[in-house]
Amino acid sequence: xxxxxxxxxxxxxxxxxxxxxxxxxxxxxxxxxxxxxxxxxxxxxxxxxxxxxxxxxxxxxxxxxxxxxxxxxxxxxxxxxxxxxxxxxxxxxxxxxxxxxxxxxxxxxxxxxxxxxxxxxxxxxxxxxxxxxxxxxxxxxxxxxxxxxxxxxxxxxxxxxxxxxxxxxxxxxxxxxxxxxxxxxxxxxxxxxxxxxxxxxxxxxxxxxxxxxxxxxxxxxxxxxxxxxxxxxxxxxxxxxxxx
Amino acid sequence: xxxxxxxxxxxxxxxxxxxxxxxxxxxxxxxxxxxxxxxxxxxxxxxxxxxxxxxxxxxxxxxxxxxxxxxxxxxxxxxxxxxxxxxxxxxxxxxxxxxxxxxxxxxxxxxxxxxxxxxxxxxxxxxxxxxxxxxxxxxxxxxxxxxxxxxxxxxxxxxxxxxxxxxxxxxxxxxxxxxxxxxxxxxxxxxxxxxxxxxxxxxxxxxxxxxxxxxxxxxxxxxxxxxxxxxxxxxxxxxxxxxxxxxxxxxxxxxxxxxxxxxxxxxxxxxxxxxxxxxxxxxxxxxxxxxxxxxxxxxxxxxxxxxxxxxxxxxxxxxxxxxxxxxxxxxxxxxxxxxxxxxxxxxxxxxxxxxxxxxxxxxxxxxxxxxxxxxxx
Numbered sequence: 001x002x003x004x005x006x007x008x009x010x011x012x013x014x015x016x017x018x019x020x021x022x023x024x025x026x027x028x029x030x031x032x033x034x035x036x037x038x039x040x041x042x043x044x045x046x047x048x049x050x051x052x053x054x055x056x057x058x059x060x061x062x063x064x065x066x067x068x069x070x071x072x073x074x075x076x077x078x079x080x081x082x083x084x085x086x087x088x089x090x091x092x093x094x095x096x097x098x099x100x101x102x103x104x105x106x107x108x109x110x111x112x113x114x115x116x117x118x119x120x121x122x123x124x125x126x127x128x129x130x131x132x133x134x135x136x137x138x139x140x141x142x143x144x145x146x147x148x149x150x151x152x153x154x155x156x157x158x159x160x161x162x163x164x165x166x167x168x169x170x171x172x173x174x175x176x177x178x179x180x181x182x183x184x185x186x187x188x189x190x191x192x193x194x195x196x197x198x199x200x201x202x203x204x205x206x207x208x209x210x211x212x213x214x215x216x217x218x219x220x221x222x223x224x225x226x227x228x229x230x231x232x233x234x235x236x237x238x239x240x241x242x243x244x
Numbered sequence: 245x246x247x248x249x250x251x252x253x254x255x256x257x258x259x260x261x262x263x264x265x266x267x268x269x270x271x272x273x274x275x276x277x278x279x280x281x282x283x284x285x286x287x288x289x290x291x292x293x294x295x296x297x298x299x300x301x302x303x304x305x306x307x308x309x310x311x312x313x314x315x316x317x318x319x320x321x322x323x324x325x326x327x328x329x330x331x332x333x334x335x336x337x338x339x340x341x342x343x344x345x346x347x348x349x350x351x352x353x354x355x356x357x358x359x360x361x362x363x364x365x366x367x368x369x370x371x372x373x374x375x376x377x378x379x380x381x382x383x384x385x386x387x388x389x390x391x392x393x394x395x396x397x398x399x400x401x402x403x404x405x406x407x408x409x410x411x412x413x414x415x416x417x418x419x420x421x422x423x424x425x426x427x428x429x430x431x432x433x434x435x436x437x438x439x440x441x442x443x444x445x446x447x448x449x450x451x452x453x454x455x456x457x458x459x460x461x462x463x464x465x466x467x468x469x470x471x472x473x474x475x476x477x478x479x480x481x482x483x484x485x486x487x488x489x490x491x492x493x494x495x496x497x498x499x500x501x502x503x504x505x506x507x508x509x510x511x512x513x514x515x516x517x518x519x520x521x522x523x524x525x526x527x528x529x530x531x532x533x534x535x536x537x538x539x540x541x542x543x544x545x546x547x548x549x550x551x552x553x554x555x556x557x558x559x560x561x562x563x564x565x566x567x568x569x570x571x572x573x574x575x576x577x578x579x580x581x582x583x584x585x586x587x588x589x590x591x592x593x594x595x596x597x598x599x600x601x602x603x604x605x606x607x608x609x610x611x612x613x614x615x616x617x618x619x620x621x
Binding site: 049052053056058059078079082083084085086087089091093094097099100101102106109110111113114115118119158170 | 245246247248250251254255258529530533534535536537538539540541543614615616618619620
């Protein structure tokens, strides 16, 4: 069994106040392991994003415990949570969130810069990460000169460049066509399997199911179904989906 | 090198129109402060120019005299008393006062007469560019500054006019001895000064004393003070300080200049704060992304502070260039703007403080960023 990177126990989250109060999460137990690509699926309002925010140390649970690489998030203040994100996480956002005034290489380098890695060594690592997503030749391009798929690949390079233990991706393929979506998922699957990272992808997109090692379904704040790797449980054989 | 500087500069230069508006605000503010403070320094120098150029260790002045131009008079008997004090080398009377200069055309213009014993060399005209200062001892000889030709209705050396009904002749010309009151200075011999100002022979405006070398100054000053009764004894520095205080603060001129400078600082701070805040607001999603990626708040503060510093340095360089031109343009005017290296350094520091403190609003906005918003859009 691979090492557990994120462990959540009995996570509950109440949003809003008074009559508008909503139980977004109602007792979630979840572990994310190295070398595993997990899909988190569920309808709108099911609690996917709330769970992602809590697992990504951006939102505190109302109750329950969360540990990241063995460190509990309980009592951690905002700066301590930011440090946890810096030390252990890479994020891929639905809208890419690249810095429009920086080049692709600088966007990737930014993930190292906030970790205190500067200069030529950082620039070299950023170019290498761009190489991993097949965009080394676009290192000097600004985001507005890149296609949506290329921008998302830059965002993945940014997420992996600092070798974080976990990659959290929020709807990474929703704005992309089929080919670009598959390319993105192939890179994320390689990151999980070959770089031995825990990858959690929140998605609505059924096209990416074949890339998953594990699928978790959430509904009304509860995990209602979990499927693990294996042709009998996943709808499309993973090996076929990974073919270019 | 960290990307903080890169991100800050790109954010700043990205919206060129806003950047230019910010620079205009900073330049306006710094130039305004520079001119006000330059005027303050220039005024401070102008009001003490006679004291600065007098060869005096001590000034014996009428009690309560507020400045060099004060019209009060002393009893000349004090001269002998002061001269008798051990350590005093010489005591020279000075007669000053306003009078009327009558042009050949019959027009009158006020002048400020300065007369002393020229042989003593206590307060002779300086920067003499034409003529002979020794000729002032001749009957009716005067020295004037060539910048006042129009005011005095003359064309140069040898010109004639009347002061208080007595014929005078320009025998020496100076360059750059200008009065902040715009009333021309006229240097004359002591005897003539009495005639032109209506001062009795037993009176003097001030007594200028010089001490012997190796004299115990403090002791000599105390001894002089003991001899002069109601009159006051001031060192050159004390008299300079008193004159400056009177003209700058007693008249309210200095306060007005300071108020103008303060206004400049406020305007500059508000403009920079407003543009930094709106720039930060425009880039909030980027700052939220940084925060979501795990950057510390300090990292983001640094981006904002670098933006402020870039504004400050670029704005200051432009303002300094304008300031240099203004200094050159006013160098020969009645009230030149004086910019010293200290003033430049202080203005740079002020500009940096102004711009960095302007970033506080932006920083407060950034502190409230919720990194989770990155997942909401």
